[in-house]
Amino acid sequence: MIQNNEGRYERSCRLFLSAKRRLIAATIQFFDLFSGIGGFREGLRRAGNFVCVGHCEVDTYADKNYRLLFDTEGEWYCSDARTIEPERMPDFDLLCAGFPCQAFSIAGKREGFADARGTLFFEIARILEAKRPSYFILENVPGLLSHDKGRTFCTILSTLSELGYHVEWKVLNSKDFGVPQARKRVYIVGYLDFRCAGKVLPEPETNGAALVQIRAGSQGKRVYSPKGLSCTLTSQAGGMGGKTGLYDVGVPIKENTKLG
Structure with a gap:
């Protein structure tokens, strides 16, 4: 166990130093998990200085549109997150994942981890443990916070904390960011460097x-x-x-x- 922990620590140090060098070069490499048609990717493209190294999407129609919208030539790809072998993935600094929300949404049955789609969060945890990216951004419906009287979200936070990540979360509404639509989503941001604390999520003015x-x-x-x-x-x-x-x-x- 001690040797495993030491090995994990050494790998984290190597990856952190590699990420730091890329940050100095003003580029951040990211992996687009549960990519859909590329919402996260488009946002990072607009922000600039982000490079996608691969994506994963099980819906063939969504993936077809993703490839029409973005140049994916030479990028790593896997159709099903459950079959990803982390050692075969390229290294990256940032993991983006809008994991399936149907299991937590008030529009559905809210079966949570009893729904196969709800358990896909643990695929995120598996990849984070193996690849140790410096940062991650997760997105889901606000119903995730209240599901099972908060126990589901507590499990998620505990899992991420056990992996060594500092975590912040906030419910943001698209209407407060120049989009003509009221659409609330909870964003969960994690990082290995504690110096990021309190400097990540925005404080937008409310659009009335x-x-x-x-x-x-x-x-x-x-x-x-x-x-x-x-x-x-x-x-x-x-x-x-x-x-x-x-x-x-x-x-x-x-x-x-x-x-x-």
Whole structure:
């Protein structure tokens, strides 16, 4: 056990020094896990000085779009996170992972770790333990925080802490970052260097804009003006009121759901 811990420490030191050299050169290499069509990657591309070394996505249609949007020539790829062999992956400084949210969302059955999709978090932990990147950014629905009275999130934080990472988290809303849509997500940021503490997540000003509808219609056909906010990407999800068009312009979705 002592030898294993010493080996892990030595590897962490080597990777940290390698990451530090790349930071000095103003580039950060990242791996895009559960990549979807590339939300994380596009954000890092816009930020600049980030280089993607590979991605993983099980949905063939999402992956097809990902490859159309980004130049993936020569990058490492695996379709299923559960089959990743870390020793075959390239080294990287940052792991990005918007892990599947259906198991924790209030729009679903909220089965958590009892849902196979919910257990995919432990694939993230497995990769972090093996590759020891200096940083990670995880993303999920806010329902993750309250699932099973907070026990699920406690398990996640404990797992990341046991791996040696300092962790911060915060619920951010897309409407506060110039996007004409109210969409809350919890972001979990981890780092090995304690000097990063308190300097990671932003403190945005709240955008109080209201819904502005420019075209009426049924769900999926309704159009909102970018001068206002859309309450969601689509209301064709599961849960109570899914696929029914329960809300009107200016009335919160949850309130209309209560009213039936």
